[in-house]
Amino acid sequence: MKNNKATIHDISRSLGIDSSTVSRALNGSDRVKDKTKELINKKAEELGYRKNIMARNLRMNRTFTIGVIVPRIDRHFFAKLIAGIEETAFNLNYEVIIAQSLDSLEREKKLLANMLNNRVDGLLISTTMETISYDHFDAYKDENSPIIFVDRPNKIGYNSNVIINDQETSLNATQHLIDNGYKNIVHFAGPQEVDLYKLRLAGYKAALEKNGIEFNEDYVIESRLMQEDGEKMAKQILELPNVDAVFAANDHAAIGAMKRLKEQGVKIPEDIAFMGFSDEPISEYIEPGLSTVKQPATLMGKEATSLLIGQIENKSGDIVHTKILDAELIVRNSTKKITA
Amino acid sequence: MKNNKATIHDISRSLGIDSSTVSRALNGSDRVKDKTKELINKKAEELGYRKNIMARNLRMNRTFTIGVIVPRIDRHFFAKLIAGIEETAFNLNYEVIIAQSLDSLEREKKLLANMLNNRVDGLLISTTMETISYDHFDAYKDENSPIIFVDRPNKIGYNSNVIINDQETSLNATQHLIDNGYKNIVHFAGPQEVDLYKLRLAGYKAALEKNGIEFNEDYVIESRLMQEDGEKMAKQILELPNVDAVFAANDHAAIGAMKRLKEQGVKIPEDIAFMGFSDEPISEYIEPGLSTVKQPATLMGKEATSLLIGQIENKSGDIVHTKILDAELIVRNSTKKITA
DNA sequence: CTGTTAGCGCTTTCAC
DNA sequence: GTGAAAGCGCTAACAG
Numbered sequence: 192m193k194n195n196k197a198t199i200h201d202i203s204r205s206l207g208i209d210s211s212t213v214s215r216a217l218n219g220s221d222r223v224k225d226k227t228k229e230l231i232n233k234k235a236e237e238l239g240y241r242k243n244i245m246a247r248n249l250r251m252n253r254t255f256t257i258g259v260i261v262p263r264i265d266r267h268f269f270a271k272l273i274a275g276i277e278e279t280a281f282n283l284n285y286e287v288i289i290a291q292s293l294d295s296l297e298r299e300k301k302l303l304a305n306m307l308n309n310r311v312d313g314l315l316i317s318t319t320m321e322t323i324s325y326d327h328f329d330a331y332k333d334e335n336s337p338i339i340f341v342d343r344p345n346k347i348g349y350n351s352n353v354i355i356n357d358q359e360t361s362l363n364a365t366q367h368l369i370d371n372g373y374k375n376i377v378h379f380a381g382p383q384e385v386d387l388y389k390l391r392l393a394g395y396k397a398a399l400e401k402n403g404i405e406f407n408e409d410y411v412i413e414s415r416l417m418q419e420d421g422e423k424m425a426k427q428i429l430e431l432p433n434v435d436a437v438f439a440a441n442d443h444a445a446i447g448a449m450k451r452l453k454e455q456g457v458k459i460p461e462d463i464a465f466m467g468f469s470d471e472p473i474s475e476y477i478e479p480g481l482s483t484v485k486q487p488a489t490l491m492g493k494e495a496t497s498l499l500i501g502q503i504e505n506k507s508g509d510i511v512h513t514k515i516l517d518a519e520l521i522v523r524n525s526t527k528k529i530t531a
Numbered sequence: 532m533k534n535n536k537a538t539i540h541d542i543s544r545s546l547g548i549d550s551s552t553v554s555r556a557l558n559g560s561d562r563v564k565d566k567t568k569e570l571i572n573k574k575a576e577e578l579g580y581r582k583n584i585m586a587r588n589l590r591m592n593r594t595f596t597i598g599v600i601v602p603r604i605d606r607h608f609f610a611k612l613i614a615g616i617e618e619t620a621f622n623l624n625y626e627v628i629i630a631q632s633l634d635s636l637e638r639e640k641k642l643l644a645n646m647l648n649n650r651v652d653g654l655l656i657s658t659t660m661e662t663i664s665y666d667h668f669d670a671y672k673d674e675n676s677p678i679i680f681v682d683r684p685n686k687i688g689y690n691s692n693v694i695i696n697d698q699e700t701s702l703n704a705t706q707h708l709i710d711n712g713y714k715n716i717v718h719f720a721g722p723q724e725v726d727l728y729k730l731r732l733a734g735y736k737a738a739l740e741k742n743g744i745e746f747n748e749d750y751v752i753e754s755r756l757m758q759e760d761g762e763k764m765a766k767q768i769l770e771l772p773n774v775d776a777v778f779a780a781n782d783h784a785a786i787g788a789m790k791r792l793k794e795q796g797v798k799i800p801e802d803i804a805f806m807g808f809s810d811e812p813i814s815e816y817i818e819p820g821l822s823t824v825k826q827p828a829t830l831m832g833k834e835a836t837s838l839l840i841g842q843i844e845n846k847s848g849d850i851v852h853t854k855i856l857d858a859e860l861i862v863r864n865s866t867k868k869i870t871a
Numbered sequence: 872c873t874g875t876t877a878g879c880g881c882t883t884t885c886a887c
Numbered sequence: 888g889t890g891a892a893a894g895c896g897c898t899a900a901c902a903g
Contacts, residue, residue, distance in 0.1 A: 198879095198881085199880070209891075211891080212889055215883095222888060241648055244650060245585060245592075245880080246879070246880035246881035247881055248585040248589075249880085249881075250881045251882070264614040265607070265611045267607075270604055271605045274604040277630060277631050278631070286630075286645070286649060288629075289613070290626075307581060308581055489605070539897070540896075548873080549873065551898075551899080552872085552873055552874075555872095555898090558898090562873085563873080567873085582897085583895085584897095585896080587897055589879050589895090590896080590899085591899095
């Protein structure tokens with residue numbers, strides 16, 4: 192049991208060199224003679240010295256740690272996102288501490304306070320769907336700790352966003368259906384309080400307009416994006432006349448709807464073409480007829496992280512910056528693979 | 532810009548109460564008069580005081596943080612595992628810092644050093660498949676920081692393991708095939724350097740023996756668990772006479788094999804029954820004929836975390852402890868759902 | 872119940 | 888190129 196208590200002072204003492212010099216040497220300062228450095232490094236190794244990060248943190252008032260808050264770690268999109276975050280953070284020598292809000296606003300607030308307490312150098316967050324107001328982020332204005340909203344953007348003034356181009360992507364996806372001869376396209380919409388679902392609806396509308404197809408309000412079915420919602424939606428579709436395609440803003444409900452339709456003997460995709468935003472890999476398998484719009488989750492994580500660390504490390508100037516990435520349109524039963 | 536610099540000394544000064552008392556009050560010590568506490572708490576709020584965790588960490592020589600190292604965060608099993616870890620850690624007021632080894636031993640070593648440097652109070656790790664020797668964990672012997680191996684157990688003396696009962700589970704799974712009339716069962720084995728795959732093979736053998744079925748070496752096909760391996764395996768199966776079922780130690784190769792077999796016009800599951808360990812949800816969809824053995828990933832995360840924090844918080848006595856959880860046998864095309 | 876005192880291990884002026 | 892000295896903000900004996 193070495194107890195691993197070697198400090199710079201132990202090195203200092205056993206070498207007769209002041210601890211400040213030891214500190215400098217260990218940090219690679221060029222204000223220390225190479226010979227001395229060598230000596231110090233050797234002794235450090237010999238004593239099994241390991242820098243006490245806690246002391247450094249306190250002294251430097253930084254943690255070299257970024258915080259990440261997502262609704263659920265085990266949702267595929269977020270797992271991918273976090274994988275990207277970790278990779279970039281690792282490369283830039285940052286640690287990442289993660290937490291999940293479980294889609295609860297109350298918990299999000301608590302986690303936010305935790306992160307502040309833990310003095311993370313910056314924060315990446317994907318807010319819950321319950322998060323409509325942003326008062327709880329106000330505390331951040333008083334910190335000099337940057338914050339970036341990923342996937343779920345917002346417009347409070349002091350933060351950055353990393354998102355995909357929802358509207359254009361939706362337009363392209365809908366256009367793809369139209370190009371393939373579909374005209375009566377139902378849109379499975381998400382909750383319209385959430386910006387991104389508003390944009391996806393807007394993209395859908397824009398595509399119709401562009402192609403001279405009349406917009407029909409009845410063809411927009413809004414839901415809370417649960418698989419269970421899909422059942423209801425399936426029923427609604429079957430009651431609508433002439434529906435030949437569906438464009439879904441999210442795959443959860445779409446999967447539910449497809450299951451249900453299948454049970455009712457409606458053949459997919461022969462009868463109805465599906466196209467949807469999709470993060471879970473299962474949707475690629477459950478129904479080959481579902482073409483998908485895929486968010487580049489890992490890339491988003493990487494981009495967000497390097498943006499964040501950039502902001503951390505040069506804390507001057509204008510912080511606000513929104514990064515918009517392209518989503519990928521993956522078309523089934525075809526070799527086409529279009530980038531929006 | 533409040534700059535948020537309030538310390539206990541600010542509270543102390545503006546109240547004429549010593550900072551040690553302030554500290555005690557803020558920590559809810561019962562050695563402070565309620566009246567004083569109230570005063571202090573009010574003032575703290577007023578000043579926007581937030582405890583400086585870095586100072587506490589340095590002073591207490593603890594971080595209330597656990598480290599997690601997994602091969603890949605975005606592999607479904609690990610995402611689930613981490614979700615469980617985070618939940619329990621949150622409940623017990625610990626932070627969790629994560630890192631992924633990307634299945635590289637070299638990187639695992641680096642991460643391990645990082646974690647030590649960051650003075651995590653304990654560590655949860657699922658080692659890479661390359662991790663055959665455990666020398667790099669030796670540094671831990673000198674710490675008083677517990678370490679728990681999850682899913683990938685090992686036998687070094689100073690650590691705990693949280694695993695499933697691989698052998699018994701494999702026995703049950705194979706038994707299920709036998710019960711359904713299958714006799715010529717191929718085993719897709721994992722790399723036999725890895726303990727758990729050895730155990731799964733052993734379980735398979737045990738089931739055969741128990742049922743008086745002769746073990747046939749040719750029926751064991753070992754692979755590195757890549758989907759690409761599946762192709763090769765598919766070919767091998769087709770060359771074997773009389774194969775009527777497959778029991779796979781891991782779904783990656785199994786999925787590859789099934790795809791391949793399908794392409795060759797071999798109907799599944801009509802012709803060959805599949806059963807496999809499976810962590811990815813896609814396997815539930817890609818082929819309904821694949822019955823699966825499912826590891827309780829989230830539960831494993833929870834159990835491992837509370838075990839770890841237990842060890843952290845009462846650092847005396849015997850640390851070593853192995854927790855064995857039950858896996859679930861999920862049988863397709865049937866309502867049966869057996870717990871191993 | 873409250874105050875005094877010391878110090879965790881590092882970084883960082885400021886001298887020389 | 889190196890040393891002296893101070894201090895980050897907290898907790899924890901120890902006293903009283």
